[in-house]
Amino acid sequence: MSSSAAVNVPAKPHAFAGVFGMLAPHLADLDRFLHAQLGAFEPEIRTMVDYCIDTSGKRLRPALVFLSGWREGKEPRADLVRLAAVVELVHLATLVHDDIMDEADVRRSRRTAAREYGPTAAVLLGDALFAHALHLATQFPTTEICAAVSESTRRVCAGEIVQTLRRGSTNITRADYQRIVDLKTAELFRVSCFLGAKLAGFAGDYVEAAARFGRHLGIAYQIYDDLVDFFGEETRIGKTLGTDLASGKLTLPLIALLERLPEAEAAALVAEISGQRPPQLALRLQQMNELGVFGVVAGAVETEIAAAKAALRPWPELSPTPLLLGLCEGLEAQVAGLGHRR
């Protein structure tokens, strides 16, 4: 982990900022493509769909598509743009549904679709986005893309169901946490890399390696995101810290803290997570610092990043490899940046 990289953290936090410059034309094409989709929706719901598409989202999954399918000296390829739109629409649909369930008012500095149009319309709007994502996925010559994306979508939903049903429960092991993250986050990262490399025509071994890379990067990214919820800077991440504790979501920082607290303190934390006592965020952060929780969780990110890198090691000469490895370095720098701010 390079501490010099950590000093130059960008003004807006973006774990993968380093490689995003080269993707500007690709992401511009993606935006044009997404907006061109509006015409495919029924006129009555176009404004609502536009509201969902027109986010200042990070477009991480499209970036994975473009980078995994990278060929030197080529214009953004139409099939990769379409695939990027598919995975982004699936992601946007899950956000619309997440925001209903979390009763979130604001995402990315504006009202959520659930708040803007009501939860009922938002359920259906998310459904329409899902349906159109899978419809776009049928516009490839074979059923392969749609099959992979629909399976991934089901796995993402399953992961979120498990997380939802476990909310407020403190009976969650690290294995349970890993399983939830694997389904709800890593799955869409995995399929983005898998299909990006596949569409670009790379050999089967490399396509599988890209999929493994994506999965491990996805797990690493989610653990990082859970770390930010405790160790980020509110002004930088644009949201309140400690929301996972307040909403009873047992993420890795809390699991690691529970493992390390003396029995009486652990019982008090359990009562906070299960909603029986008000959350003591400042105290819990202080205990995390005293008990080395940051290091433990950052170590878990590092382990996943190492697994992601290892997947690509046999193919240093293929064009996506250095770019995808650049994502790993960007994420490492972000984690180091959090460490510096503790």
Place this chain on the structure above:
Amino acid sequence: MSSSAAVNVPAKPHAFAGVFGMLAPHLADLDRFLHAQLGAFEPEIRTMVDYCIDTSGKRLRPALVFLSGWREGKEPRADLVRLAAVVELVHLATLVHDDIMDEADVRRSRRTAAREYGPTAAVLLGDALFAHALHLATQFPTTEICAAVSESTRRVCAGEIVQTLRRGSTNITRADYQRIVDLKTAELFRVSCFLGAKLAGFAGDYVEAAARFGRHLGIAYQIYDDLVDFFGEETRIGKTLGTDLASGKLTLPLIALLERLPEAEAAALVAEISGQRPPQLALRLQQMNELGVFGVVAGAVETEIAAAKAALRPWPELSPTPLLLGLCEGLEAQVAGLGHRR
């Protein structure tokens, strides 16, 4: 409309009871197929998926698939069973989401998924059912089935969004009502007939005719369903009458009543629909009877049934034709039965 048919209404109301006897092996195959899908879902959510699949649902859309793809003397075909499962899963997913939005406690004599698992899990469970439906749709040789089903799914959602946003509004014309019904109900009927006939290998003209038949039958069925909400027998339909009035849903019987009431009475009804006054169901039913609303709405059903029949008229010799026309007669008998009970 045959009044002798209306005398023999079945004990359990089923608009299409007449042709369902011959479909018993098909529907048994469908049930087996649907239950075999459980293994495709993540173990953590199988119980919930099983709960949704194991309904005493009418399986209307699967019936349309089997009948539109009917070839004499053949066993239930595997591809039609798969297609029937796709459309039924899409329908079940929309029911799971509908019941969240309607805050319904009971459907088909048991707790809704939303009540059993909570609205949050139910949003995601519906998503997982959608995703798996479209995944099954990719298990055909070409992308055609999945493309048609995903487009229909989007249209169904769009129709429900429009209906949701209009709830409590009395500014809905007959054209608006027709548009909502066309999207939210007729679309899945249409695609069931279209793809059933297509998979069975009928010629393009007939496939298009089956699609038109399905669309008009779907509109007719929804208008009938809206009529039942006022003119059904509670003990027979297993739900409370007048729910559309109580929930501010401006269906055709209410539109027709509004058109016929004197100004002051219409204003009072508008206040009931928009939730400003408690609904006066008995009074409104009496007015519907006095002003001939039943006949007007039954006439609208009849018009759609006539259009459905007309679509198939050029092909009396093809095996689905008499069966699909049988559905029309069943629905006519149901409407006549409602008329007898007024």
